[in-house]
Structures are given as C-alpha cells and as structure tokens.
Amino acid sequence: xxxxxxxxxxxxxxxxxxxxxxxxxxxxxxxxxxxxxxxxxxxxxxxxxxxxxxxxxxxxxxxxxxxxxxxxxxxxxxxxxxxxxxxxxxxxxxxxxxxxxxxxxxxxxxxxxxxxxxxxxxxxxxxxxxxxxxxxxxxxxxxxxxxxxxxxxxxxxxxxxxxxxxxxxxxxxxxxxxxxxxxxxxxxxxxxxxxxxxxxxxxxxxxxxxxxxxxxxxxxxxxxxxxxxxxxxxxxxxxxxxxxxxxxxxxxxxxxxxxxxxxxxxxxxxxxxxxxxxxxxxxxxxxxxxxxxxxxxxxxxxxxxxxxxxxxxxxxxxxxxxxxxxxxxxxxxxxxxxxxxxxxxxxxxxxxxxxxxxxxxxxxxxxxxxxx
Amino acid sequence: xxxxxxxxxxxxxxxxxxxxxxxxxxxxxxxxxxxxxxxxxxxxxxxxxxxxxxxxxxxxxxxxxxxxxxxxxxxxxxxxxxxxxxxxxxxxxxxxxxxxxxxxxxxxxxxxxxxxxxxxxxxxxxxxxxxxxxxxxxxxxxxxxxxxxxxxxxxxxxxxxxxxxxxxxxxxxxxxxxxxxxxxxxxxxxxxxxxxxxxxxxxxxxxxxxxxxxxxxxxxxxxxxxxxxxxxxxxxxxxxxxxxxxxxxxxxxxxxxxxxxxxxxxxxxxxxxxxxxxxxxxxxxxxxxxxxxxxxxxxxxxxxxxxxxxxxxxxxxxxxxxxxxxxxxxxxxxxxxxxxxxxxxxxxxxxxxxxxxxxxxxxxxxxxx
Numbered sequence: 235x236x237x238x239x240x241x242x243x244x245x246x247x248x249x250x251x252x253x254x255x256x257x258x259x260x261x262x263x264x265x266x267x268x269x270x271x272x273x274x275x276x277x278x279x280x281x282x283x284x285x286x287x288x289x290x291x292x293x294x295x296x297x298x299x300x301x302x303x304x305x306x307x308x309x310x311x312x313x314x315x316x317x318x319x320x321x322x323x324x325x326x327x328x329x330x331x332x333x334x335x336x337x338x339x340x341x342x343x344x345x346x347x348x349x350x351x352x353x354x355x356x357x358x359x360x361x362x363x364x365x366x367x368x369x370x371x372x373x374x375x376x377x378x379x380x381x382x383x384x385x386x387x388x389x390x391x392x393x394x395x396x397x398x399x400x401x402x403x404x405x406x407x408x409x410x411x412x413x414x415x416x417x418x419x420x421x422x423x424x425x426x427x428x429x430x431x432x433x434x435x436x437x438x439x440x441x442x443x444x445x446x447x448x449x450x451x452x453x454x455x456x457x458x459x460x461x462x463x464x465x466x467x468x469x470x471x472x473x474x475x476x477x478x479x480x481x482x483x484x485x486x487x488x489x490x491x492x493x494x495x496x497x498x499x500x501x502x503x504x505x506x507x508x509x510x511x512x513x514x515x516x517x518x519x520x521x522x523x524x525x526x527x528x529x530x531x532x533x534x535x536x537x538x539x540x541x542x543x544x545x546x547x548x549x550x551x552x553x554x555x556x557x558x559x560x561x562x563x564x565x566x567x568x569x570x571x572x573x574x575x576x577x578x579x580x581x582x583x584x585x586x587x588x589x590x591x592x593x594x595x596x597x598x599x600x601x602x603x604x605x606x
Numbered sequence: 607x608x609x610x611x612x613x614x615x616x617x618x619x620x621x622x623x624x625x626x627x628x629x630x631x632x633x634x635x636x637x638x639x640x641x642x643x644x645x646x647x648x649x650x651x652x653x654x655x656x657x658x659x660x661x662x663x664x665x666x667x668x669x670x671x672x673x674x675x676x677x678x679x680x681x682x683x684x685x686x687x688x689x690x691x692x693x694x695x696x697x698x699x700x701x702x703x704x705x706x707x708x709x710x711x712x713x714x715x716x717x718x719x720x721x722x723x724x725x726x727x728x729x730x731x732x733x734x735x736x737x738x739x740x741x742x743x744x745x746x747x748x749x750x751x752x753x754x755x756x757x758x759x760x761x762x763x764x765x766x767x768x769x770x771x772x773x774x775x776x777x778x779x780x781x782x783x784x785x786x787x788x789x790x791x792x793x794x795x796x797x798x799x800x801x802x803x804x805x806x807x808x809x810x811x812x813x814x815x816x817x818x819x820x821x822x823x824x825x826x827x828x829x830x831x832x833x834x835x836x837x838x839x840x841x842x843x844x845x846x847x848x849x850x851x852x853x854x855x856x857x858x859x860x861x862x863x864x865x866x867x868x869x870x871x872x873x874x875x876x877x878x879x880x881x882x883x884x885x886x887x888x889x890x891x892x893x894x895x896x897x898x899x900x901x902x903x904x905x906x907x908x909x910x911x912x913x914x915x916x917x918x919x920x921x922x923x924x925x926x927x928x929x930x931x932x933x934x935x936x937x938x939x940x941x942x943x944x945x946x947x948x949x950x951x952x953x954x955x956x957x958x959x960x961x962x963x964x965x966x967x968x969x970x971x972x973x974x975x
Contacts, residue, residue, distance in 0.1 A: 262892045270896060273922075277904045279914050280734035286913055312913075327770060329947055330933060333913075353766055360772030361940050363651070363780050364734065365911050370769075371741035402697060402727055409733040424895065432888050439807075517628075519887040520800050524632040527796055531636075532643055540909065541648035542735060544656065550647040564700070571731045578699055 241451055245459030253433065253463060263429070263467055264474065270421045271414075271475045275483050278413040278540075282368040287334040288315035290323045295343035301336070301354070304380055310372045323357075333359040334369050346384060414483045415566045416539045418475050423505055423533070423559060426468045427526050430509025434460060435522040438513075453602045461506045468505070472498050480570075488573030497565045500583060503590030504558035511597035533559050558593075561586040611819050615827025619801070623831055630835070633797060637789045637839045638846070644785050645851045649777050652738045653680050658702040660687040665713035671724075671750055675706065680742045693727070703729045704739055716754060771940045782853050783939040784908035786843045787931045790866070791873055791902030793836045798877030799894035801828055802970075803887045821970050825963065829874050836870045847939075856942030862935075865952050869931040872959030873898065876927075879966040902928035927958045 253259055287305070291298050305311045315332055317323040326332045337355040345352035356373055360366045437443045446456060476494065480487060508529065516522035535541065536550060537559035543551055554560045561582045568574030568582075576583070623630055657675065661668050675681045684702055687693055696702040707725040715722035726743050730736045772779045805811040814824065844862075847853045876898060884890035904910060905919070906928035912920055923929045930951040937943035945952075 256886060256889060258889055262889060266892060266896055270900065273919070274900065274904050276916050276919050278910055280910065281914055282737070282911070284913055328937075328941055328943060330937070330941075355766050355768065358769045360769040361780055361936055362911055363772060363777045364738075365914075366769060366772075368737060368741070371738075375744070402730055412731050412733055425892070428891055428895065429888075432891055436888060518626065519891070520626060520629050520797075520804065521632070523800065523887075523891045524629050524636075524796055527792070528632055528636060528639065531640060535643050535648055542732065544654065545649050545651070546647050550643075567731060568700075572698060574698065 238452070238455060242455050242459050242462070245446075245451065245455065246462050249459060249463040253467075263425070264471065267421050267425050267471045267475050268478055271417055271479050272482060274417045274421070275410065275414045275479060278409075278417055280364065280409040280413075282365050282372075283310050284312040285310055285334060285365065285369045285372075286332045287311045287313045287336070287369075288317055288323065288326050288332040289313055290317050290320070290335055290337045292340045293338040293342040297343040297346055297352075298338045301338075301377060301380060304376050305336075305373065308372065308376055310369070327357065327359050330359070330361075333362070333365060334373065336373075349385075410483050411485055411571055412567065414479050414485050415570050416563055418472075418479050419501075419559060419562050419566055420534055420539060421475060422468060422472055424530060425471065426464060426502070426505045427509045427512070427530060428523070429467070430461070430464045430506055431512040431516065431522040431526050432519050433464075434510065434513035435516050435519050439518060454598070457510070457598050457601055461510060464506055464509070465502050468502050469495075469498065485570055487570050489569035490575060493569055493576065493579070494566075497562065497569070497579075497583060497586070500586045500590055501558060501562045501565075504586065504593050507590060507593030507597045508558075510601060511593060514597065514600040514603075533557050536560070538563055555585075556589060558586055558589050561589070608820075608823065611823045612827045612830075615819060615824055616830040619828050620831045623835075629797075633793060633835055634839065634842070636792060636796075637843045640785060640789060641782065641843060641846050641851070644781050645778060645846075651777050652735050652742075654682045655680060655704055655735070655739055656684045656702045657681040657704040657706060658685045658687055658693055658696045659683050660690055660693055660705065660707045662710040663708050663712040667713040667716060667754075668708045671708065672706070674746050674750055678742060678746055680739070697727065697729055700729070703732075703735065704743070778851060779853050779940060780936070781909060782847045782851055783935045784906070784932045786840060786847065787869070787906060787928055787935050788899075788902050788908055789839055789843055790836055790870055790931075791898050791928050793832070793839055794870070794873035794877045795894040795898035797832050797835065798829070798874045799880045799884075799890045799898070800887050801832075802878060802881035803884050803890040804881075806885045807887060821967050822963075825875075825878055825966055825970065829871075829878060832874050832877075833867075833870055836874065837867070840866055840870070853939060855939050857938035858944070861945050861948065862938045865931070865934050865938075865948065865955070868952060868955045868959060869927060869934075872927050872955055872962055875959055875962040875966060879962055879969065882966055882969050901926045905929065906932040908932050927955055930954050 253263075289298075289302055291302075302313060306313055311334070315326055317326060317335075323335050323337070327335060335357040337357065339353070339355070342352045342354065354377065356370070358366050358370055437446075451459065473495075479485060509526075512522055512525045512529065516525050536543075536546070536554050537557055538554070539559070543554055543560070546554070564582045565574075565579050565586070568579055572578075659672055659675075661672065672683065676683055681704060685692070685696065687696075690707070693702075693705040693707065697705055705727040707727070709723060709725075712722050712724070724747060726740075728736045728739050728743075802811070805814065819827075844855070848855050877894060880894045880897060881890050884893055901923075902908070905912075905915075905923045905926050907923070908928070912923050912929065915923070934943075934948050934951050937948055
C-alpha cells in the first residue's frame with residue numbers, strides 16, 4: 235500500500251506523461267505564451283504618436299510651414315499627405331488614411347502679420363475617440379505655444395501661472411510599463427484555464443476518469459493529482475514570460491522579486507480552481523471551451539486591465555470584487571511600477587487568497603459529487 | 607460537388623449541434639454578454655478621477671481653483687490633505703490618481719503679478735488616463751489664468767477643431783462596431799475549430815471518409831450551420847448596437863451583409879483548417895485562441911490603434927483578416943462609407959477565404975490518404 239503522498243506523486247507523473255504525449259503540447263504550453271506576451275506586449279499600446287495627418291494648405295507661406303514643422307518635430311504627428319482639393323481631403327478621412335487634417339485658409343499669414351486673429355481649421359476623425367482626444371490636445375497645445383511666441387506682448391498681460399506637472403511611477407508615461415504586466419497576467423490566465431478545463435473534460439470524455447476512480451486514490455488526492463501538474467506548468471510559464479517580458483520590454487521591477495512567486499502561487503489557486511470548476515459543468519470539450527471563454531472575457535474586461543474600474547458603474551464595480559485577475563493586476567503592477575511591498579499589497583493578497591480558497595473549495599465539492 | 611451530399615452533411619452537423627444545447631446557448635449568449643459589458647460597464651472616457659488636494663494657501667483664489675477642478679467633471683476631490691505625506695500615501699495605495707499641491711504664497715504671487723506656481727502630480731502607471739488627465743489639468747489651469755487676467759486675451763491663432771464621424775467622441779461608438787468583428791472571430795474560433803478534431807477523436811471520421819462525400823462537400827457542409835449561427839449573432843449584435851446603444855449606422859445595410867458574409871466565410875474556414883491540422887481538440891483550442899481570437903482582439907485596430915504599433919507589428923496586421931473587417935465595420939457604421947471605398951478590404955477578405963478553403967481541402971486530403 236502506498237502512502238497518500240506517494241499516490242499523488244504517481245498520479246502527477248502519469249498526468250505529465252499524459253499531457254506531453256502529444257509532442258506538440260510542449261510547444262503549445264511553453265512557446266505560445268511567450269509568443270503571445272511578445273506580440274501583445276507590443277500591440278497593447280495606448281501611447282499616441284505618429285498620428286497619421288494631412289495638411290491642406292491654401293496659404294503656403296512661411297507661417298504655415300512653421301506650424302507644420304512644429305507639429306512634425308513634436309513626434310506626435312506623421313504628416314504624410316498634402317491634398318490639393320477639398321474632395322481629396324475628405325477622401326483621406328473617409329478612407330481612414332489620416333485621422334487629422336489641418337486646413338490653412340488663404341490669408342492665414344496676412345492675418346498674423348496684420349495682428350488679426352488668424353484661424354486655422356483642424357478636422358479630426360473621431361472614430362477612435364481616445365486617439366482623437368489626445369491628438370486634439372497635442373495639436374492645440376503646439377499651436378497655442380507658437381501663437382504665444384508670435385505675440386509676446388499678449389502673453390505678458392496674462393496672469394502668470396506656472397503649472398508644474400509630474401507623472402510618478404512611470405515618468406515618461408509609457409503605456410508598455412502599465413500594460414506588459416497586465417498582458418503577462420492575462421496570458422497565464424487564458425492558457426492555464428483552457429488547459430485545465432479541457433484536459434479534465436477530455437479524461438471524462440474518453441472514459442479514463444472511471445479507471446482512475448476504481449484505483450485506491452481518494453477524491454482529494456485525485457483533485458490534487460490533477461491540478462498539481464497544471465500548477466507546475468503555469469509556474470514555469472510565469473517565470474518564462476516574466477523574465478522575457480521584463481527583458482524585452484525593459485519593464486522596471488521596483489519591488490521585491492520574492493513577492494512575485496508568492497503572489498503567483500495565490501493567483502494560480504483561483505485560476506486552477508476556476509478551470510476545475512468549469513470541468514465539472516462541461517460534459518464535452520466543446521462546452522469546456524465555450525464556458526472558459528464565457529468566463530474569461532468578462533473577467534479580463536472587468537479587471538482593470540484596459541478599462542479603469544473606477545469608471546465603471548457601481549454594480550459592475552462590485553462584480554469585480556470576485557475577479558481574481560483584478561487583485562493580481564494591482565499586485566503585479568504595484569510590484570513592478572510602484573515598488574509596493576507587502577505593507578501596501580497585503581489586502582489584495584488576502585482578497586486573492588480568499589477568492590482562491592473559495593473557488594477551490596467549490597470546485598472540489600462539485601468534482602467529488604460528480605465523481606460519485 | 608453535389609448539392610444533395612452537401613445538404614446531407616450540413617443536416618448531420620446541424621443535428622449534432624442541436625444535441626449540444628449548452629454550447630449552442632453559450633454561442634448566442636456570448637455576443638449579448640460582450641455587448642452589454644462594452645455598452646454599459648466599460649468606457650475609455652476619463653472622468654471622475656480621484657484627486658487629492660493639498661492647499662497651503664487656503665485663500666479664496668485657491669479654493670476657486672479647486673472648485674474649477676471639481677466643476678469640470680473630470681476630477682473628484684476625495685480628500686483635502688493636511689500633511690504633504692498624505693499625498694504620497696494616497697498615490698501609493700492608488701486611492702488617488704491625481705495630487706494637486708497649492709503653495710502658501712499662491713494668491714499673493716498672483717495678486718502681485720509674480721508667477722505663481724502650482725504643482726500637479728499624476729499617477730503615471732496608467733499612461734493613457736494620465737495623458738488625458740494632464741491635458742485636462744492644463745486646460746483648467748489655462749482657463750483659470752485667463753479669467754483672472756480679466757476677460758480673454760485672444761491668442762493670435764485660433765484653432766477651430768471639428769470632429770467628424772463621432773462628434774461627441776464617445777468611446778462606445780468606436781468600440782461597439784469593432785466588437786461585432788471580434789464576436790464573429792470568436793464564434794469561428796470556438797465552434798468550428800473543434801468540429802473536425804472532435805470527429806477524429808471520437809473515431810466518427812473514419813465513417814465519414816467511408817461515405818461517398820467529397821472533401822469540399824464535407825468542409826462546406828460543416829461550415830454552413832456555423833455560418834447560420836454566426837450570422838444570427840451578427841444580426842443580434844447590429845440590432846443591439848443600433849437600437850439599444852444608439853450607435854449610428856450610416857452606411858448601406860446590403861453592403862454590410864455581403865462583406866460580413868465574406869469575412870465569416872474566411873473566419874470559419876480558418877477554424878476548420880485549424881481543426882484539420884490539429885486533430886486533437888485540446889491542441890485545436892489553444893491554436894485557435896492564438897490564431898483567431900487574440901489577433902482579432904488585439905491586432906485588428908478594434909481598440910488599440912494600429913498606427914501606434916511598432917513597424918513589424920503593423921506589417922503583421924496586414925495578414926489579419928479582422929483588421930480589414932474592423933475597418934469595414936467602422937466605416938459602414940460611423941462614416942457611411944460606400945462600396946467603392948470598402949472594395950479593397952473586401953477583395954482581401956475574399957482572397958483570404960478562398961485561399962484558406964483551398965488549403966483546408968489539400969490538408970484534409972492528405973490526412974485521409
């Protein structure tokens with residue numbers, strides 16, 4: 235007779251053989267998360283620069299060229315089209331080739347020289363409201379600054395207010411610093427969830443689960459034997475993705491590195507628990523895939539990964555309290571960017587732990603019931 | 607290709623789908639759930655940012671400035687700090703995203719015509735929100751200074767900004783049309799990617815191979831029921847978008863239907879191709895996530911502007927059908943684009959669909975042999 239520990243160990247070994255019997259699984263389990271992190275780390279950017287823009291210049295004078303030069307020099311605008319007619323300008327916007335057009339009317343420079351207010355029309359494609367807002371803000375500021383330089387006398391009359399702004403934690407306001415840790419959490423979430431739920435259901439579908447049940451394995455041992463391999467895989471994935479992510483994207487790690495594996499462990503409790511839970515609902519792998527997705531999408535959207543939680547209506551804000559991703563994002567971003575320690579992060583960790591324990595408990599309960 | 611055999615395969619697949627009502631229910635629930643979350647729960651618009659204020663001046667002028675911050679609607683003052691260390695604590699714990707610090711001689715300097723200073727710290731970790739917040743801060747400070755100097759001193763250049771297509775700059779109008787493209791990609795990824803792998807795993811594929819059904823008939827026949835499901839999802843999404851969320855639909859409905867069908871055909875074809883290649887449902891599900899869903903979600907310009915991505919990724923987006931479809935959907939909804947403008951994107955989608963279908967055919971033949 236084996237001891238409980240020995241039985242679990244054997245089962246874990248069996249599971250590993252099972253998972254990696256298909257040689258493609260090694261690639262899927264270890265290469266895909268890395269690829270995802272790299273591609274999406276680069277893709278998920280809200281930094282607005284190189285805004286495609288056009289200039290429809292009917293004045294063609296030194297002043298208009300100066301405005302264009304300053305916009306270009308700012309690095310925010312990529313002025314690549316110079317339409318000659320109004321229709322051409324409209325077409326560029328319709329086709330989405332540019333999202334901003336500056337239109338100088340004839341007499342722009344004459345007005346400036348005569349100290350009259352010169353007007354300049356800026357057309358913005360508002361389809362992407364976020365980029366449009368930022369583009370308008372940048373263009374407005376650059377042009378105002380130029381106007382102030384042209385007319386120093388008027389500037390002097392103004393009440394002088396020296397606005398000093400500072401951005402903490404991420405002084406250059408690079409979105410990658412904020413998003414790459416989120417991408418890491420998201421990638422691990424999806425691959426682990428999918429792998430756990432589908433693999434367990436597959437075992438049921440093929441009928442080998444019944445064979446396991448006639449062995450002396452106790453239900454709890456069965457659950458542990460099933461989840462430990464996925465936990466180990468997820469841990470290796472996490473290490474791989476974190477190291478590559480921080481090196482490739484040069485993400486600063488300001489906090490303690492020791493806290494990361496510790497929080498990852500708590501996080502995986504919930505992730506694997508949810509995977510196991512889905513496997514107790516789904517009868518087929520198709521159902522497991524759909525259910526995983528049905529859970530995953532809202533969990534990502536309501537986690538604060540892309541959309542700040544404080545902008546959500548109250549009801550949805552409450553819903554985020556049961557979302558493990560929400561807590562893990564605060565932890566991983568706090569660790570990386572703010573250098574938060576356990577003194578600040580402990581409530582998040584405690585919450586994550588409670589959610590994890592509850593989920594595991596619920597999943598085990600259902601799992602045992604289905605096993606009977 | 608014989609119509610009768612095609613019909614038989616489609617009917618068989620339909621029966622199998624009906625036998626799994628839970629999956630079918632989830633397939634219809636998905637678009638509704640996603641639309642509701644995007645329509646009601648989340649927004650990229652920045653307002654009510656939590657701000658902490660440290661006012662050392664405590665004068666009418668400083669209070670007036672703080673009032674302007676709150677009145678703008680972009681900021682909510684959550685705390686008036688009595689101690690500068692409180693600012694650190696609030697920012698560190700994420701209880702405030704913006705800290706405004708007004709020095710003791712603020713009003714004195716302003717009155718005597720000296721330059722008064724005002725310090726604003728934003729939490730830069732969410733760079734997007736921070737950039738927008740900084741824009742608002744400087745707008746408010748400018749307006750305040752202008753009002754103090756008695757009336758407006760007009761700037762020499764007056765930029766007149768007009769926003770086209772989405773004049774109120776609602777992020778909902780931008781996201782929901784793109785979401786329809788994502789929903790279609792998801793359906794393709796989740797439903798079709800398992801359909802052939804499942805038959806291999808269960809051993810029913812051998813039975814199918816033994817029938818006189820030819821490859822293209824089998825692939826097309828399997829595709830048809832999912833096409834129907836996908837199309838119902840699209841119809842539901844468009845109706846919800848227009849009637850519930852008030853997203854304008856300015857283009858031609860027929861153009862939209864034709865182009866969506868083309869996209870759906872390619873997407874489902876890709877799902878089937880994955881299924882043929884993977885042969886295992888576990889492998890197929892992982893591949894389809896990476897090849898169909900995630901690119902549609904993150905590389906299509908649905909939320910993250912392609913022009914902001916590094917050059918090599920911009921190149922990669924060119925082979926992603928969702929990129930073309932997202933631009934079609936946004937064009938039809940918001941810009942009222944005509945077919946002439948969308949034709950180029952449509953041709954790409956068609957070519958993609960045909961190529962995928964042909965490859966699926968070839969790969970499938972090899973497997974049976």
